[in-house]
Amino acid sequence: xxxxxxxxxxxxxxxxxxxxxxxxxxxxxxxxxxxxxxxxxxxxxxxxxxxxxxxxxxxxxxxxxxxxxxxxxxxxxxxxxxxxxxxxxxxxxxxxxxxxxxxxxxxxxxxxxxxxxxxxxxxxxxxxxxxxxxxxxxxxxxxxxxxxxxxxxxxxxxxxxxxxxxxxxxxxxxxxxxxxxxxxxxxxxxxxxxxxxxxxxxxxxxxxxxxxxxxxxxxxxxxxxxxxxxxxxxxxxxxxxxxxxxxxxxxxxxxxxxxxxxxxxxxxxxxxxxxxxxxxxxx
Amino acid sequence: xxxxxxxxxxxxxxxxxxxxxxxxxxxxxxxxxxxxxxxxxxxxxxxxxxxxxxxxxxxxxxxxxxxxxxxxxxxxxxxxxxxxxxxxxxxxxxxxxxxxxxxxxxxxxxxxxxxxxxxxxxxxxxxxxxxxxxxxxxxxxxxxxxxxxxxxxxxxxxxxxxxxxxxxxxxxxxxxxxxxxxxxxxxxxxxxxxxxxxxxxxxxxxxxxxxxxxxxxxxxxxxxxxxxxxxxxxxxxxxxxxxxxxxxxxxxxxxxxxxxxxxxxxxxxxxxxxxxxxxxxxxxxxxxxxxxxxxxxxxxxxxxxxxxxxxxxxxxxxxxxxxxxxxx
Numbered sequence: 001x002x003x004x005x006x007x008x009x010x011x012x013x014x015x016x017x018x019x020x021x022x023x024x025x026x027x028x029x030x031x032x033x034x035x036x037x038x039x040x041x042x043x044x045x046x047x048x049x050x051x052x053x054x055x056x057x058x059x060x061x062x063x064x065x066x067x068x069x070x071x072x073x074x075x076x077x078x079x080x081x082x083x084x085x086x087x088x089x090x091x092x093x094x095x096x097x098x099x100x101x102x103x104x105x106x107x108x109x110x111x112x113x114x115x116x117x118x119x120x121x122x123x124x125x126x127x128x129x130x131x132x133x134x135x136x137x138x139x140x141x142x143x144x145x146x147x148x149x150x151x152x153x154x155x156x157x158x159x160x161x162x163x164x165x166x167x168x169x170x171x172x173x174x175x176x177x178x179x180x181x182x183x184x185x186x187x188x189x190x191x192x193x194x195x196x197x198x199x200x201x202x203x204x205x206x207x208x209x210x211x212x213x214x215x216x217x218x219x220x221x222x223x224x225x226x227x228x229x230x231x232x233x234x235x236x237x238x239x240x241x242x243x244x245x246x247x248x249x250x251x252x253x254x255x256x257x258x259x260x261x262x263x264x265x266x267x268x269x270x271x272x273x274x275x276x277x278x279x280x281x282x283x
Numbered sequence: 284x285x286x287x288x289x290x291x292x293x294x295x296x297x298x299x300x301x302x303x304x305x306x307x308x309x310x311x312x313x314x315x316x317x318x319x320x321x322x323x324x325x326x327x328x329x330x331x332x333x334x335x336x337x338x339x340x341x342x343x344x345x346x347x348x349x350x351x352x353x354x355x356x357x358x359x360x361x362x363x364x365x366x367x368x369x370x371x372x373x374x375x376x377x378x379x380x381x382x383x384x385x386x387x388x389x390x391x392x393x394x395x396x397x398x399x400x401x402x403x404x405x406x407x408x409x410x411x412x413x414x415x416x417x418x419x420x421x422x423x424x425x426x427x428x429x430x431x432x433x434x435x436x437x438x439x440x441x442x443x444x445x446x447x448x449x450x451x452x453x454x455x456x457x458x459x460x461x462x463x464x465x466x467x468x469x470x471x472x473x474x475x476x477x478x479x480x481x482x483x484x485x486x487x488x489x490x491x492x493x494x495x496x497x498x499x500x501x502x503x504x505x506x507x508x509x510x511x512x513x514x515x516x517x518x519x520x521x522x523x524x525x526x527x528x529x530x531x532x533x534x535x536x537x538x539x540x541x542x543x544x545x546x547x548x549x550x551x552x553x554x555x556x557x558x559x560x561x562x563x564x565x566x567x568x569x570x571x572x573x574x575x576x577x578x579x580x581x582x583x584x585x586x587x588x589x590x591x592x593x594x595x596x597x598x599x600x601x602x603x604x605x606x607x608x609x610x611x
Binding site for chain 1: 308309310312313314316317318320321322323324325327328329330331334335338385386387388389390392393394396397398406408409410411412413415416417418419420421422423424426427428469472473476500501502503505506526529530531532533536537557560561564565576577580583584587588591595
């Protein structure tokens with residue numbers, strides 16, 4: 001073997017090992033931080049966390065029951081806004097629209113998808129908070145719902161388009177009207193994909209904090225109705241983590257574990273739904 | 284296939300079903316309803332841009348372009364300049380890319396070229412899950428792991444060895460540009476790996492085989508043939524990561540230190556566009572103050588808008604290139 005070849009082989013072996021090291025370091029760091037979160041969160045979590053209100057500053061104990069309910073309300077509102085718009089909009093794009101309108105809607109959706117979440121917060125603030133003159137669950141739900149729209153829309157459309165043309169033609173040949181074809185043939189054929197899309201969009205906004213800072217704001221008590229500021233898990237994590245109290249840090253870890261657990265479970269379920277018997281191949 | 288009639292096209296077969304017929308069967312109604320929902324997406328997006336533009340009218344008129352070059356941010360004197368925040372945003376994003384790009388691309392090469400398919404897919408599943416971790420959680424980990432680590436070990440070590448550079452001088456607070464950049468790097472690495480791996484896998488097999496057949500080593504075929512082939516897509520993944528790093532709010536806000544400073548030192552506490560909005564928006568009093576923050580939001584929006592567009596274009600270009608050559 002000539003020295004030149006030996007050198008080339010050495011470089012090859014070395015660089016390939018380095019890529020392995022890169023992969024190892026990355027995966028290690030990521031495993032480490034997740035493990036740390038589970039360890040600390042697990043140590044800090046207790047029954048009070050789920051059932052009690054936050055205590056006044058300076059007192060230890062208490063929990064985040066109001067934030068858990070607040071997050072649930074916000075996510076309910078967000079889904080009520082984001083899922084219908086995303087789903088029906090996708091049906092229009094995939095089944096009814098001409099290519100020009102579709103291009104404009106897709107472009108708008110992609111643009112909306114790339115808007116930094118804090119800017120969505122500003123938008124919801126000036127559109128909902130200012131006219132009502134106070135922070136509210138409504139405004140927070142609006143901001144989160146807005147973020148769900150483009151994710152739901154784009155992936156639902158993709159799954160609808162992947163339904164084989166033969167299915168449509170068969171239904172229409174039997175004399176079904178177009179909307180009947182959509183409702184009874186196309187959507188059922190793509191439902192796994194659509195469900196996955198909705199779940200992933202839900203999981204994505206469940207952890208969003210920035211759009212809630214000046215829409216849902218925060219609250220140390222229960223938030224009755226929909227028109228009051230409300231606490232939410234992500235904002236509580238932020239407030240508690242940067243505060244100087246030891247007991248708040250403990251609760252921030254617990255909240256982090258609960259939030260992360262929820263999001264990862266939804267993600268895994270969504271992927272499992274899609275993987276289990278793929279009725280429709282991904283486009 | 285080309286000869287098949289397009290059933291999904293808007294125009295019905297002439298004469299077979301009249302407009303009234305379609306109306307009776309509900310098609311026109313379904314069409315109208317779904318159209319309204321699709322159109323609302325466009326309306327909302329236009330409204331968002333309009334709202335940002337009108338909401339920042341005062342500072343745009345009062346400061347003009349000076350807004351971008353003024354380094355004073357003094358709410359009491361009603362002097363608002365965006366320079367410290369633009370600086371902080373660019374600084375943290377740069378630090379994050381310097382760390383994340385080599386690690387991410389290296390890992391992507393390993394996953395696409397070397398790792399057995401099963402290991403590669405398993406790791407990809409894990410990495411996708413990490414991309415779903417909310418930023419406030421990264422912020423939480425940043426505050427309690429990265430900040431103490433930086434303050435007690437990394438920053439003293441850096442200033443002892445590389446302290447002669449202005450980048451690594453000054454007191455070690457723990458919080459600051461460097462810390463924010465590192466937390467951002469951890470956040471964006473999953474994106475770089477995921478997209479880069481995908482485009483590397485889309486490089487046609489014969490490219491690799493041709494290079495190996497000509498006698499190149501495994502690394503030479505990867506680095507001189509496969510990676511250049513996938514370069515636009517990899518660049519796309521980097522722009523995507525950059526757009527994300529620029530717009531990221533919570534993780535940065537929690538570890539950057541929140542002080543409108545411009546300092547050559549990476550150890551110095553700073554502020555980014557997103558973090559200043561997050562911290563001051565609810566406390567801002569007076570129209571000019573609020574609107575200056577909205578103008579910062581507008582700047583951030585435009586920055587990420589351009590980067591996202593560029594990223595998508597590059598990724599699409601690579602995908603076409605891979606497909607085109609494979610069939611040729």
